[in-house]
Amino acid sequence: MAKNQKSYTPEFKQQIVDLYNTGGYSYPQLEREYGVSRSTISGWVKQLSPIRISEEETVTLKEYKALQKEMQRLKIENEMLH
Structure with missing residues (x-):
């Protein structure tokens, strides 16, 4: 990580994503209010x-x-056992 690059907690990232997803905030609003670049927010979203x-089920891209x-690891492990 670059020396001057900020580090954000997973909770903070999720909070920003939740604010965006609820429709209450746009990228420019979040950028101004929280000082996080639009491209960073976009990546988090x-x-x-x-x-x-x-x-009843959801999953994030992450x-x-x-x-x-994990599935690939298990496939390889399974192949080694046969």
Whole structure:
């Protein structure tokens, strides 16, 4: 990480995403109010917004990618056992 780059907690990132997703805030408003660049907020929204996978289930892109990675690991492990 660059020396001058800010670090944000997962809770803060989720709070910003939730504010955006509720429709109460736009990217420019969040940028001005919280001092976070629009591109950073956009990345968080992409990674942390829920995606509906069934009537009662949602998953974020970040969670989906983690599940894919775990599935690949398990496939390799399974192949090694056979």
